[in-house]
Amino acid sequence: MLIWGFKTIFRTLSGGVFHCPRCGGDRQYHLKQARRWFTLFFIPIFPYKQQGTHVECATCGGTFHDTVLQGATSAQISAQLAQGMRALAVAVLRVTGMPSTAARTAAAGAVAEAGVTGYTVAQLDADLAGAPVDLPPILVPLGDQLQPQGREWLLSRAALIAAADGGIGSAERALLDQVGGLLQMTPAHVIGVVETAQRNVPRG
Missing domain, CATH: 1.10.3680.10 (TerB-like)
Structure with a gap:
């Protein structure tokens, strides 16, 4: 039985310090890029579609649009x-x-x-x-x-x-x-x- 599908995998592009809206203070962040992969038997085989980027707070785990980095810390x-x-x-x-x-x-x-x-x-x-x-x-x-x-x-x-x-x-x-x-x-x-x-x- 052939099992195939798609899976979203995140890759960290960069990191730094930003003002986290959820924490209300300066926190470390990771800028991540999401990409869909074609999977075969649950194993990623090749990238299918890039889905954009988001910012993830390293403290609370909240995710935000990358425009949050434009704000001052x-x-x-x-x-x-x-x-x-x-x-x-x-x-x-x-x-x-x-x-x-x-x-x-x-x-x-x-x-x-x-x-x-x-x-x-x-x-x-x-x-x-x-x-x-x-x-x-x-x-x-x-x-x-x-x-x-x-x-x-x-x-x-x-x-x-x-x-x-x-x-x-x-x-x-x-x-x-x-x-x-x-x-x-x-x-x-x-x-x-x-x-x-x-x-x-x-x-x-």
Whole structure:
């Protein structure tokens, strides 16, 4: 009795780290290609038809369309957040004109909090003396990737820096409005975050 049929066999093409939607964090993945094989007595004889690729999480075993690899990993987002806060701190202080010690200290603290370990006022002063930074290419991707809480955090830290001198001037406020727009926040949302930050500025 002749027994023949078809069987799908998966081949691993590559691997790496991705943000797993099911696990909710960075995980190892395998990019796999499915192919149908003609079988004889359950033994694969020759390939029949290629069926495409998918991504498989090495932790939970979930499978996803390979477009999931286009998303940033948590580590990449963290690095972009640190870069964004560093650029934003410098931009706010430059708009201020002659930033006080309090403003520079607040800026250095915000950058360190964002993930630039050991960032100091001296490093901030070096950044201030450097070339101007174009904010849109840095902040627009963050607006796409951050959750609302992350966008609020970034804008609130910028507002705290701006208010550290005792108040937020018109030029600083215009910059904060621009930042909110780049982060895909509504004008009303921006107002709420900025006003809350102003109330939370350390006094004395």
